[in-house]
Amino acid sequence: MSTDPLLRVDDLSVHFGGNEGILDRFLGDDKGVVRAVDDVSLDIGENDVVALVGESGCGKTTLGKAMIGLQRPTSGTVSFRGQDIWKSDLEPGDIPYKEIRKSLQMVHQDAGNSLDPNRTIFKNLNPALKKWRPELNLVERRELVHQMLDTVGLTPADDYASRYPHQLSGGEAQRTVIVRSMLLEPDLILADEAVSALDVSLRVNLMDLLLELQEMFSTSFVFISHNMANARYLAGRADGRIAVMYLGRIVEIGPADEIIKNPQHPYTKSLLWATSGLSEINDPIETPPVRKIDIPDPENPPSGCRFHTRCPEAREYCTSNTPDLSGMSGPSDRHEAACFDAHDRIDYRNSEPLSDDLDIDVADDAEQPAD
Ligand SMILES: Nc1ncnc2c1ncn2[C@@H]1O[C@H](COP(=O)(O)OP(=O)(O)OP(=O)(O)O)[C@@H](O)[C@H]1O
Incomplete structure (x- = not known):
């Protein structure tokens, strides 16, 4: 039996813009290039849950889209059960390309916009089913749609199936979009800020629904969120992991509880500090654990550890050396964390602390938690 994970992301980079040809890269001329994702490696198992968190613009959506085949990487690979998804359309492997595409689905934040306003809900859901599950006839497709609408609480299903999108509330539209993905029996769903447009009580309901579906259908989920509280709720209940991204890189990843109660990367600590409901879990401090330096320009990220310009623990060593994501000793x-301090690296210890003043600069996208 294959030991390959459901999805393996290996040294994946996605860069946008600029003149980054081979010669430019060789000459180091990468002006205007946004390194949205830089050398990210990550395994997603069967029936796995990962919540990807980080500030706006850190590369969550780009990474997610590259993982499910919607954004071509600049370099690196994404393999579905051992098969490179970006080569499968050109060099067919054991798993047909169509099967891979069907297995990797996405639920968007803006459910309303992804439904055709001129079609009933059934007619919105039917085309994908017809395309990806041609073995079903119309009666079977209708039955399946009704079953799934029922499962997500849109009952009576025949009533909802004949409604138009404008006759749905925001939460109902979001459930409909989730049904559209689930109908294809995917192995992995990328849920991109799928709950953030909803108010708090609906958000919790929808997160519970996603968790129920995940368990019911053994589907793996990657949840994208800039809210640590939502990430904790989703990953924590599913025994999943939280992956923290900063400027195109995963800087810390681990079981939800470990990340919340025993964060190792200074950036994770600052995100937790800025999240009400979570900030008091670890020794509460009044001032935010970051330096007063603006969020760096993604076209010109800091050298060495990208967080060093905002990191209160940064030393000279961090300005020219890049920490790898590696395993923490612990429970x-x-x-895993990418931080010289967390790993108590001797070269780091022996170098001088950076001299900038520590000052207050609260992460400005801190949201109210959902629970
Ligand atoms: N098609 C594109 N062309 C050029 N730059 C892009 C493109 N898509 C994303 N970017 C840039 O890549 C970086 C990462 O964007 P991305 O949307 O992946 O971040 P994010 O963490 O998902 O942000 P948000 O939470 O705001 O959605 C940003 O600097 C963004 O402006």
Whole structure:
């Protein structure tokens, strides 16, 4: 039996813009290039849940889209059960390309816009089913749609199936979009800020629904969120992991509880500090644990550790050396951080602390938690 994970992301980079040809890269001329995702590696298992968190613009959506085949990487690979998804359309492998595309689905934040306003809900859901599951006839497709509408609480299903999108509330539209993905029996769903447009009580309901569906259908989920509280709720309940992204890189990943109660990367600590409901879990401090330096320009990220310009623990060593994501010694062998301080690296210890003043600069996208 294959030991390949459901999805393996290996050294994946996605860069936008600029003149980054081979010669430019060789000459180091990458002006205007946004390194949205830079050398990210990540495994997603069967029936796995990962919540990807980080500030706006850190590359979550780009990474997610590259993972499910919607954004071509600049370099690196994404393999579905051992098969490179970006080569499968040109060099067919054991798993047909069509099967891979069907297995990797996405639920968008803006459900309303992704439904055709001129079609009933059934007619919105039917085309994908017809395309990806041609073995079903119209009666079977209708039955399946009704079953799934029922499962997500849109009952009576025949009433909802004949409604138009404008006759749905925001939460109902979001459920409909989730049904559209689930109908294809995917192995992995990328849920991109799928709950953030909803108010708090609906948000919790929808997160519970996603978790129920995940368990019911053994589907793996990657949830994208800039809200640590939502990430904790989703990953925590599913025994999943939280992956923290900063400027195109995963800087810390581990079981939800470990990340919340035993964060190792200074950036994770600052995100937790800025999230009400979570900030008091670890020794509460009044001032935010970051330096007063603006969020760096993604076209010109800091050298060395990208967080060093905002990191209160930064030393000279961090300005020219890039920490790898590597395992923490501790209760979980799934906890990894990319930080010289967290790993107590001797070269780091022996170098001078950076001299900038520590000052207050609260992450401005801190949201109210959902629970
Ligand atoms: N098609 C594109 N062309 C050029 N730059 C892009 C493109 N898509 C994303 N970017 C840039 O890549 C970086 C990462 O964007 P991305 O949308 O992946 O971040 P994010 O963490 O998902 O942000 P948000 O939470 O705001 O959605 C940003 O600097 C963004 O402006």
